[in-house]
Amino acid sequence: MTTTRPSGRQFPADFLWGSATASYQIEGAVDVDGRGPSIWDTFSRTPGKVLDGDTGDVAADHYHRVPQDVAMMGDLGLQAYRFSIAWPRIQPTGSGEFNQAGLDFYSDLVDRLIAQGIDPYVTLYHWDLPQPLEDAGGWANRETALRFAEYARKVAEVLGDRVTMWTTLNEPWCSSFLGYASGVHAPGVTDDEKALRAVHHLNLAHGLAARAIKDVLGEDTPVSITLNLHVTRAASEDPADVEAKRRIDTIANEVFIGPILDGEYPKEVFADTAEITDWGFVLDGDLDLIKVPLAVLGVNYYSTGKVKHGTPPKGDGTPGPDGHRSSPNSPWVGASQVEWLPLPGPHTAMGWNIEPEGLVELLVELHERYPGLPLAITENGAAFYDTVSEDGRVHDAERVAYLHDHIDAVGEARDKGVDVRAYFVWSLMDNFEWAYGFDRRFGIVRVDYDTLERTVKDSGHWYAELIRTGTVPTPESAAIL
Numbered sequence: 001m002t003t004t005r006p007s008g009r010q011f012p013a014d015f016l017w018g019s020a021t022a023s024y025q026i027e028g029a030v031d032v033d034g035r036g037p038s039i040w041d042t043f044s045r046t047p048g049k050v051l052d053g054d055t056g057d058v059a060a061d062h063y064h065r066v067p068q069d070v071a072m073m074g075d076l077g078l079q080a081y082r083f084s085i086a087w088p089r090i091q092p093t094g095s096g097e098f099n100q101a102g103l104d105f106y107s108d109l110v111d112r113l114i115a116q117g118i119d120p121y122v123t124l125y126h127w128d129l130p131q132p133l134e135d136a137g138g139w140a141n142r143e144t145a146l147r148f149a150e151y152a153r154k155v156a157e158v159l160g161d162r163v164t165m166w167t168t169l170n171e172p173w174c175s176s177f178l179g180y181a182s183g184v185h186a187p188g189v190t191d192d193e194k195a196l197r198a199v200h201h202l203n204l205a206h207g208l209a210a211r212a213i214k215d216v217l218g219e220d221t222p223v224s225i226t227l228n229l230h231v232t233r234a235a236s237e238d239p240a241d242v243e244a245k246r247r248i249d250t251i252a253n254e255v256f257i258g259p260i261l262d263g264e265y266p267k268e269v270f271a272d273t274a275e276i277t278d279w280g281f282v283l284d285g286d287l288d289l290i291k292v293p294l295a296v297l298g299v300n301y302y303s304t305g306k307v308k309h310g311t312p313p314k315g316d317g318t319p320g321p322d323g324h325r326s327s328p329n330s331p332w333v334g335a336s337q338v339e340w341l342p343l344p345g346p347h348t349a350m351g352w353n354i355e356p357e358g359l360v361e362l363l364v365e366l367h368e369r370y371p372g373l374p375l376a377i378t379e380n381g382a383a384f385y386d387t388v389s390e391d392g393r394v395h396d397a398e399r400v401a402y403l404h405d406h407i408d409a410v411g412e413a414r415d416k417g418v419d420v421r422a423y424f425v426w427s428l429m430d431n432f433e434w435a436y437g438f439d440r441r442f443g444i445v446r447v448d449y450d451t452l453e454r455t456v457k458d459s460g461h462w463y464a465e466l467i468r469t470g471t472v473p474t475p476e477s478a479a480i481l
Contacts, residue, residue: 002401003401003404003405003475004356004405005356005404005405005408005409006408007404007408007472007473007474007475008471008472008474009407009408009411009471009472010470010471010472011411011414011470011471011472012470013470014421015421015422015423015470016079016080016119016376016421016422016423017077017078017079017080017422017423017463017466017467018078018079018080018081018082018118018119018121018422018423018424018425019073019076019078019081019082019424019425019426019427019428019444019463020081020082020083020121020378020379020424020425020426020427020428021062021081021082021083021084021427021428021429021431022083022084022123022126022127022170022431023083023084023085023086023089023126023128024038024040024056024059024086024126024127024128024432025056025059025060025126025427025431025432025433025434026059026060026062026428026429026431026432027056027059027060027061027062027063027086027089028056028057028058028059028060028061028062028063028064029058029061029063029064030056030057032063033089033099033101033102033105034089034092034099034101034102035086035088035089035092035099035102036088036089036091036092036093036094036099036130036131036132037088037130037131038086038087038088038128038129038130038131038186039127039128039129039130039131039134039138039179039186039187040056040127040128040186040434041055041056041057041131042131042134042186042187043185043186043187043188044056044186044432044437046188049188049435050434050435050436050437051435051436051437051439052437052438052439053437054432054437054438054439055432056432058452059431059432060429060430060431060432060447060452061452062429063105065452066105066108066109066112067112068454069428069429069454070109070112070113070116070118071116072445072454072456073113073116073118073428074116074117074118075456075464076444076456076460076463076464076467077464077467077468078118078428078467079117079118079119079467080118080119080120080121080164080422080424081113081118081119081120081121081428082121082123082167082378082424083109083120083121083122083123084122084123084124084125084126084128084170085106085122085123085124085155086102086128087124087125087128087129087130087148087151088128088129088130088131089102089105089106090102090103090106090151090154090155091130091151091154092130093130093132093133094129094130094132094133094144094147094151095132095133095147095150098154103154103155103158106155106158106159107158107159110122110159110162110163111162114162119164119165120159120162120163120164121163121164121165121167121424122155122159122163122165122166122167123167123168123169123170123226124148124151124152124155124166124167124168124169124209125148125168125169125170125175125205126170127170127171127174127175127179127185127186129144129186129187133147134187138179138180138187138189138198139175139176139179139180139197139198139201139202139205140180140189140191140194140195140197140198140201141197141201142201142204142281144201144205145201145202145204145205145208146208148205148208148209149205149208149209149211149212150212151209152168152208152209152210152212152213153212153213153215153216156212156213156216156217156221157216160217161217161221164222165222165223165224165295165296166210166213166221166222166223166224167223167224167225167226167298167378168205168206168209168210168223168224168225169202169205169206169225169226170226170298170300170378171226171227171228171300172199172202172203172206172225172227172256173227173228173230173252173256174228175198175202176195176196176198176199176202177195177199177251177331177332177333178324178325178331179195179198180194180195180197180198181195181329181330181331181332181333182315182324182325182326182327182329182330182331183327183329184317184324184325184326184327184331184435185434185435190327190328190329192273192276192329192333193276193277195331195333196273196276196277196279196333197277197281199255199256200259200279200281200282200286201281203256203259203260203290204286204289204290206225206260206290206292207260207289207290207291207292208289210223210292211289211292214292222295222296223292223294223295224294224295224296224297224298224376225260225294225297225298226298226299226300226378226379227253227256227257227297227298227299227300228300228301228379229252229253229257229299229300229301229362229366230248230249230252230253230305231301231303231304231305231358231359231361231362232245232248232249232252232304232305232306232307233245233304233305233306233307234306234307234308235306235307235308235341236308238308238309240308240309241307241308241309243309244307244308244309244310244335244337244338244339245307246268247268247272247332247334247335247338248305248307248332248335248338250266250268250269250272250334251269251272251332251333251334251335252332254266254268254269255269259287259290259291260290260291260294261291261294261297261370261373262291263287263288263290263291264287265279265282265287269334272334272335273333273334276333276334294373295374296373296374296375296376296421296422297366297370297373297374297375297376298375298376298377298378299362299363299366299375299376299377299378300377300378300379300380300426301358301359301362301377301379301380301406302323302348302350302352302379302380302381302382303323303343303348303352303353303354303355303358304343304353304355304358305321305322305323305340305343306340306341306343307338307339307340307341308338308339308341309337309338309339310337310338310339311336311337311339312330312336312338312339312340314328315327315328315329315330316328319350319351320340321340321341321342321343322340323350323351323352325435325436343355348382348383348384348398348402349382349383349384349385349440349441350382350383350436350440352382354382354402354405356405356406356408356409357409359377359380359406359409359410359413360409360412360413360416363375363410363413363418363420364413364416364418366418367413367416367417367418367419373419374419374420374421375418375419375420375421376420376421376422376423376424377410377420377422377423377424378422378424379424379426380403380406380423380424380425380426381399381402381403381425381426381427381442381444382398382399382402382403382442383433383440383441383442384396384398384399384441385441386398386399386441386446386457388446388455392455393455393457393458393479394446394455394456394457394458395457395458395478395479396457396458396459397458397475397478397479399444399457399458399459400458400459400462400475400478401475403425403459403462403463404462404472404473404474404475407423407466407472408472410423411472425444425463426442427442427443427444428443428444428445429443429444429445429446429447429454430442430443430445430446430447430449431443431447443457444456444457444459444460444463445457445460458478458479458481459478461478461481462475462477462478462481464481465477465481
């Protein structure tokens with residue numbers, strides 16, 4: 001892959017550079033020190049659910065390697081580290097007693113980060129729901145949102161003001177629609193009505209958790225949420241294709257943006273899903289609870305999509321043109337007459353097209369719609385099949401080019417007046433990539449899954465130089481840094 005954008009863009013000194021991970025993807029130690037089972041433990045151990053039968057039982061074994069991993073972050077010059085807390089490590093059954101060993105683990109991690117001069121950015125939920133809560137209905141059950149608020153309160157009490165930013169949820173779209181509609185993510189349910197219930201209860205969980213955190217730490221405590229907002233384009237100006245895009249925008253983006261930022265669901269979603277549910281699970285007062293002032297909106301971006309009016313084929317488990325693993329049951333609830341079109345390359349190992357211009361488009365649109373809302377890129381990165389070369393280095397030129405162009409796109413959005421304050425590369429290290437197991441590698445640090453040895457890739461050295469100078473280096477420099 002060659003770059004499409006110039007090098008040398010300068011970012012201001014107060015722009016925040018970080019990297020991100022998720023608990024189930026890196027920690028391992030799934031039955032250590034009182035941790036209870038999560039839905040991803042159950043899902044990954046179910047034959048046929050994860051590529052090659054991989055599980056997160058060991059993953060990158062971060063749980064036992066925190067000191068060296070935090071030191072590595074310091075060597076890279078990271079200014080912030082976005083990590084998620086494993087709910088079942090804190091509260092093994094999702095309710096009742098809290099696990100002191102789990103609380104101590106994250107308290108120690110936060111202290112080590114601060115000692116390295118790295119801001120802790122905490123995500124309370126990155127998909128590892130305690131299995132007992134799923135057994136009681138999971139996110140389709142309103143009680144889960146109430147339990148999440150109790151868990152958030154406890155974590156806020158323990159970690160306190162040592163946390164720089166509190167993020168309630170990561171990508172609730174995936175939790176609801178991939179988890180409960182298409183079933184390609186845990187818990188593997190394929191029920192459209194439950195998926196829509198999950199949408200609302202995740203939104204409610206965000207609001208309740210944010211309020212619990214502020215109740216413990218004060219109203220000025222910075223809270224956030226991270227959304228994977230889809231950038232989707234219509235295949236033509238034909239009204240049917242335009243309507244197809246509208247339906248996707250509604251179920252991909254507006255069903256979260258609306259209640260979280262505007263305090264209301266888009267009326268279109270009720271019409272689109274009227275044959276599935278009457279949304280009677282939205283109770284009086286819920287929308288007031290959901291809308292909480294955000295210190296920043298987290299934006300995850302990887303690729304774009306294109307749609308037209310049509311009948312999509314039934315998925316067979318392979319990667320689909322919508323960017324997600326396909327299934328006989330679509331995640332696009334209420335959009336049954338929308339067909340996703342393959343996009344021209346280049347593509348990443350995930351099959352995702354590479355289009356940094358889509359990131360500019362998304363950021364500008366958000367800024368124009370919510371001009372007073374600061375934004376942060378909380379995930380951006382690429383999976384490629386990189387290997388260790390004879391010289392012992394990982395020359396991941398494709399990833400360097402991807403990061404180069406997307407970081408420049410962030411700079412372009414800033415030039416257009418968008419208040420983007422931070423960038424977190426996904427991911428700090430290779431990890432368990434959900435239903436794709438260990439086949440896809442996103443890290444700027446390579447993990448040898450046999451020895452668990454870490455090797456900083458060229459992309460990691462390149463990113464470290466960017467952080468050090470505040471200037472986007474040339475991609476060619478990565479191999480010699």
